[in-house]
Amino acid sequence: MSSPVRNQNLNQGKTLAYCSIFTALALIFSYVEFLLPIPIPLPGVKIGVANLVIILALYRLGFKYAFTVNMVRILISGLLFSGVFGMLYSFAGGILSIVIMYILYRTKIFSMIGISMAGGVAHNIGQLLTASALLSSTALLSYFPILVFTGIISGILTGFLSYEIERRLPSHIKL
Amino acid sequence: MIKKADIFLLIVLILIGCFSGLNSIGQFLGLIPCEALSSAKVVVSLDGKLYGTYDLSKDQTVSITRGNDINNIIIKNKKVQMTFSNCKNQYCVKEGSISMVNDTLVCLPHKLIVEIKNDEKAKIGGDVDVISG
Numbered sequence: 001m002s003s004p005v006r007n008q009n010l011n012q013g014k015t016l017a018y019c020s021i022f023t024a025l026a027l028i029f030s031y032v033e034f035l036l037p038i039p040i041p042l043p044g045v046k047i048g049v050a051n052l053v054i055i056l057a058l059y060r061l062g063f064k065y066a067f068t069v070n071m072v073r074i075l076i077s078g079l080l081f082s083g084v085f086g087m088l089y090s091f092a093g094g095i096l097s098i099v100i101m102y103i104l105y106r107t108k109i110f111s112m113i114g115i116s117m118a119g120g121v122a123h124n125i126g127q128l129l130t131a132s133a134l135l136s137s138t139a140l141l142s143y144f145p146i147l148v149f150t151g152i153i154s155g156i157l158t159g160f161l162s163y164e165i166e167r168r169l170p171s172h173i174k175l
Numbered sequence: 176m177i178k179k180a181d182i183f184l185l186i187v188l189i190l191i192g193c194f195s196g197l198n199s200i201g202q203f204l205g206l207i208p209c210e211a212l213s214s215a216k217v218v219v220s221l222d223g224k225l226y227g228t229y230d231l232s233k234d235q236t237v238s239i240t241r242g243n244d245i246n247n248i249i250i251k252n253k254k255v256q257m258t259f260s261n262c263k264n265q266y267c268v269k270e271g272s273i274s275m276v277n278d279t280l281v282c283l284p285h286k287l288i289v290e291i292k293n294d295e296k297a298k299i300g301g302d303v304d305v306i307s308g
Binding site for chain 2: 083085086104107109110111112113114117118121131134135136137139140142144145146148149151152156163
């Protein structure tokens, strides 16, 4: 006996549960990232481990919820770890990166590694552009090449990890 | 698991990186002169506005303060270093010293940029990386 109303409630509960789990996971990864010392003392250079969760969310939950998970993660991790000022950069990087990743995902010709790579680069560029705008200076643009390369490297790393996790993740975890 | 499009994307991104980094690569190979002239200036800008210019060849300590934000830079032996900052992330202090033309020290939380400029281009922002702009 399953009425349509009951099914709808179940689905809503499932959606909420998965979104919460992914958000919590992304937050933990943000924290891990916060703890890890970065070898290159440059603003904006990160490994982007949290991006791993976001890519998985994109594949399993779809763009709408992946976007929400990412925004909530940035908001909370900004309040907890990086401070309100750093949050601004994270939002710029996060929004640009997930939109780019979604576009590449929709084309269906890229693997997770390519998508993650583009996301990493987009994240860095978004942050750099925000910083340049805030400082109203073009001096920061000299960091552009190194941010592109660190984005590529970290993107390939997280993309590879996401791919391995995606393969092992039970297929029923999806919306 | 790696598709053709991934390789293509990788090549495109590397090309973008290299192309926008032509300046740095040229400097690295010695094709573009990057030595600071004896007349080179250290240009300090705060929040997008010029804070002050200082001679690179003159050893000095400069303290940049605005409200509670404090940064100290030391100019010594034609090198510039951020020796102190009360900002949160301390990236600017960790960046070490700079000595080449167009090198920058940045303290994002304080909106501070320190650049080395060869005299004639001693204005904020100069013409750094037109390609990537």
